[in-house]
Amino acid sequence: MKLIADNFRITKKSIRDALKACDPKPIQELVKQCVEKGAVAIDVNTGPLGKFPEKGMAFFIEAVESVTGLPLLIDTSNPAAMKAGLEIAKNRVIINGFSLESHKLEKILPLAAAYNADIIGFLLYSDSRVPKDEAQRFEIALELFERAETAGVSKERIIIDPIVPPLAWEDGIVQARAVLNVIRTLPDLLGFPVRTIAGLSNLTTGAGDKKKKRLMEQSYLAMLAASGLDYVIMDILSRETVNTARASGILAREDLFSWGMVSG
Amino acid sequence: MKLIADNFRITKKSIRDALKACDPKPIQELVKQCVEKGAVAIDVNTGPLGKFPEKGMAFFIEAVESVTGLPLLIDTSNPAAMKAGLEIAKNRVIINGFSLESHKLEKILPLAAAYNADIIGFLLYSDSRVPKDEAQRFEIALELFERAETAGVSKERIIIDPIVPPLAWEDGIVQARAVLNVIRTLPDLLGFPVRTIAGLSNLTTGAGDKKKKRLMEQSYLAMLAASGLDYVIMDILSRETVNTARASGILAREDLFSWGMVSG
Numbered sequence: 281m282k283l284i285a286d287n288f289r290i291t292k293k294s295i296r297d298a299l300k301a302c303d304p305k306p307i308q309e310l311v312k313q314c315v316e317k318g319a320v321a322i323d324v325n326t327g328p329l330g331k332f333p334e335k336g337m338a339f340f341i342e343a344v345e346s347v348t349g350l351p352l353l354i355d356t357s358n359p360a361a362m363k364a365g366l367e368i369a370k371n372r373v374i375i376n377g378f379s380l381e382s383h384k385l386e387k388i389l390p391l392a393a394a395y396n397a398d399i400i401g402f403l404l405y406s407d408s409r410v411p412k413d414e415a416q417r418f419e420i421a422l423e424l425f426e427r428a429e430t431a432g433v434s435k436e437r438i439i440i441d442p443i444v445p446p447l448a449w450e451d452g453i454v455q456a457r458a459v460l461n462v463i464r465t466l467p468d469l470l471g472f473p474v475r476t477i478a479g480l481s482n483l484t485t486g487a488g489d490k491k492k493k494r495l496m497e498q499s500y501l502a503m504l505a506a507s508g509l510d511y512v513i514m515d516i517l518s519r520e521t522v523n524t525a526r527a528s529g530i531l532a533r534e535d536l537f538s539w540g541m542v543s544g
Numbered sequence: 545m546k547l548i549a550d551n552f553r554i555t556k557k558s559i560r561d562a563l564k565a566c567d568p569k570p571i572q573e574l575v576k577q578c579v580e581k582g583a584v585a586i587d588v589n590t591g592p593l594g595k596f597p598e599k600g601m602a603f604f605i606e607a608v609e610s611v612t613g614l615p616l617l618i619d620t621s622n623p624a625a626m627k628a629g630l631e632i633a634k635n636r637v638i639i640n641g642f643s644l645e646s647h648k649l650e651k652i653l654p655l656a657a658a659y660n661a662d663i664i665g666f667l668l669y670s671d672s673r674v675p676k677d678e679a680q681r682f683e684i685a686l687e688l689f690e691r692a693e694t695a696g697v698s699k700e701r702i703i704i705d706p707i708v709p710p711l712a713w714e715d716g717i718v719q720a721r722a723v724l725n726v727i728r729t730l731p732d733l734l735g736f737p738v739r740t741i742a743g744l745s746n747l748t749t750g751a752g753d754k755k756k757k758r759l760m761e762q763s764y765l766a767m768l769a770a771s772g773l774d775y776v777i778m779d780i781l782s783r784e785t786v787n788t789a790r791a792s793g794i795l796a797r798e799d800l801f802s803w804g805m806v807s808g
Contacts, residue, residue, distance in 0.1 A: 447795075456795060460770060492791075499792040502766030506724060527756075528763040531711075531720060 281505045281529040282321075284353065285314035285516040286481060288344070290327035299336060304343035315348050317516045322348065323376065324365075325355040333361035341368045353400070353513070359387035366395040375399040377441060380406040380420060385427055393432040400477055401428070403442045403462070410443060410455070417442060417462045418469055425470070439475045439511070440466060447496060448486040456483065456500065463507040477511040478504055480521075498524040505532035545769045545793040546585075548617065549578035549780040550745060552608070554591035563600060568607035579612050581780045586612065587640065588629070589619040597625035605632045617664070617777070623651035630659040639663040641705060644670040644684060649691055657696040664741055665692070667706045667726070674707060674719070681706055681726045682733055689734070703739045703775070704730060711760060712750040720747065720764065727771040741775040742768055744785075762788040769796035 287310055290296060298306045314322055324344055329336035337356075344352060351372040354365040366373055375392050377400030378384040392399035401424040403417045404410060411417045425435050442462045445455040463476045483500055484493035498521055504512060505528035516522060551574055554560060562570045578586055588608055593600035601620075608616060615636040618629040630637055639656050641664030642648040656663035665688040667681045668674060675681045689699055706726045709719040727740045747764055748757035762785060768776060769792035780786060 453795060453797065457770075495787055495791040496795065498762065499766040499769070499788055499795055502763040503770040503792070503795065505763070506721075506767040506770055523759055524763055527759040528767070531717060531760065531763055531767065533717065 281509050281525065281532060282511050283317075283319055283516055283522065283525055284321045284323055284477075284511050284513045285311075285317070285319040286323050286325070286479060286513045287314055287515060287517055288322060288340075289325040290329075291325075298343070299339060302339060304339070304346065307340065307343040308347045311344050311347050314516050315350060317522060319350065319516050320511075321351040321353055321374065323353040323355050323513050326361060326365075328356060328358035329361045333358050334364040337361045337364040338368050341365055345369065345371055357384070357388075359383075359391070362388060362391055366391060366397060373397050374439070377402055377439075378424075379404040379408075380423060380427070381408055382406060385431075389428065389431045389433065392428075392437060398437050398439060399428075399433060400439045400441050401425075403440065410445060412451075412455075414458050414461050414465075417458065418466070421462075421466060421470070421474075435470075435472065435474070439477045441477045441479070442466075444478050444480065444482045444500075446485040447483055448488070460503050460507045463504065463509050467508070475510045476508070477513065478509055480504075480512055480514040494518075494521065497521055501525050502528040502531075505529050508532065545773050545789065545796060546775050547581075547583055547780055547786065547789055548585045548587055548741075548775050548777045549575075549581070549583040550587050550589070550743060550777045551578055551779060551781055552586060552604075553589040554593075555589075562607070563603060566603060568603070568610065571604065571607040572611045575608050576611050578780050579614060581786060583614065583780050584775075585615040585617055585638065587617040587619050587777050590625060590629075592620060592622040593625045597622050598628040601625045601628040602632050605629055609633065609635055621648070621652075623647075623655070626652060626655055630655060630661060637661050638703070641666055641703075642688075643668040643672075644687060644691070645672055646670060649695075653692065653695045653697065656692075656701060660701075662701050662703060663692075663697060664703045664705050665689075667704065674709065676715075676719075678722050678725050678729075681722065682730070685726075685730060685734070699734075699736065699738070703741045705741045705743070706730075708742050708744065708746045708764075710749040711747055712752070724767050724771045727768065727773050731772070739774045740772070741777065742773055744768075744776055744778040758782075758785065761785055765789050766792040766795075769793050772796065 294306050326340050349371055353374045353376040354362055355376040356362055375397050378388045379402040403420045428438055442459045444459055445452050467473050480497055484497055501524050558570050590604050613635055617638045617640040618626055619640040620626055639661050642652045643666040667684045685704055692702055706723045708723055709716050731737050744761055748761055765788050
């Protein structure tokens, strides 16, 4: 299980302020820290970027690439911003992402074909609803692959994100278990080693005790690793959670690996 | 996933001293703490108890039962001590346990039939070797059930312990994963809801950094819970590990359960 930093988010005031001031330094500092902690890629969550998506995206991508050559997950629902990112980026880009929602099928998915990029496919219905069980998730996954093939995107380019649910939902625990089962069984069902990705932070969205949240995150992280998850998008600056991710990743690896490598 | 205390162990000096001095107080104090922390049963690891197994067992059982009515796992390889425990105990007893080793089949397994007691079955070969993969573990499980049936012990009485391996073994990580798979798939393979149990402490047997050990234990605990383990035998006085066990247990439960119940 490889770790991708989710620390770059437009919802953070420091990122918005950097954009407003055209000051790349806070972004460079943040990204440097994420690289030091061992991220294999940086999720660049820019949001839709309002009226000047090209300019905003160019600023962000250049700031990030000035300190790392790691792959970037460009995380925006705005096709213009996504296209700008794909045009500007020198690092490898993974499109984050598409779903059965019609505007994503029409505007985002074709960018993966045009730029020959990997793309994350969310297991969501076309009306953005979250599926209710494993069977529905498998159906959606199959449809995502069909749609991708039609759009000229090969199946090896797709990374499936089953969408970790908030535990605060009425059936959050049941859905969280369904997500684990989908991650575990999807490769067998599809008949090829499809890659999977999941964002951890969604699990504990909503009010709640911080310590309790971390405890649930860490337990679920171990379960994700045991299910065979390939990539987890997470707060890579949270030392304890990263330690759990590394310990879990080692336990989950089939290939031999010394557990002496965990840094406690 | 229910928690069973492994804190009563003859390997602890305080327990040996209590026996020598015929002083039940240290045992009563320890067991009271385990009960307070929410153990559903107490593993009473008496060892073989040397030349006076009946006397030693009587002392231990009476000390434990003076402070709790919880079920006791009597954990000894000495059939005379086991029989004494079954005779003396007023609380429910679970025999811990038997395997394909001939002296256990001959001397321990019949006690489960004679006293109508639940019994833990270890997935070990008759020469005490640990199996090398899932397939071997399944074969052993099937043979344990056959032997039990022949001995007049119904399958519902058996609780399977797949034996958590030390990670320090050369193939410890691979074996630890095999144990998770066995726990997950055994009920389907056997066609009935067989209960499973595992001792956590074995995982980190051997030298190593304490913090690192706890990290591996906590990650593996979450994986055990996600695999559907029914009972974990663990240090119930380790607050952090218990919190992980409870968080993991909540995530692993199919029935609805508020995650507000985790104590952080």
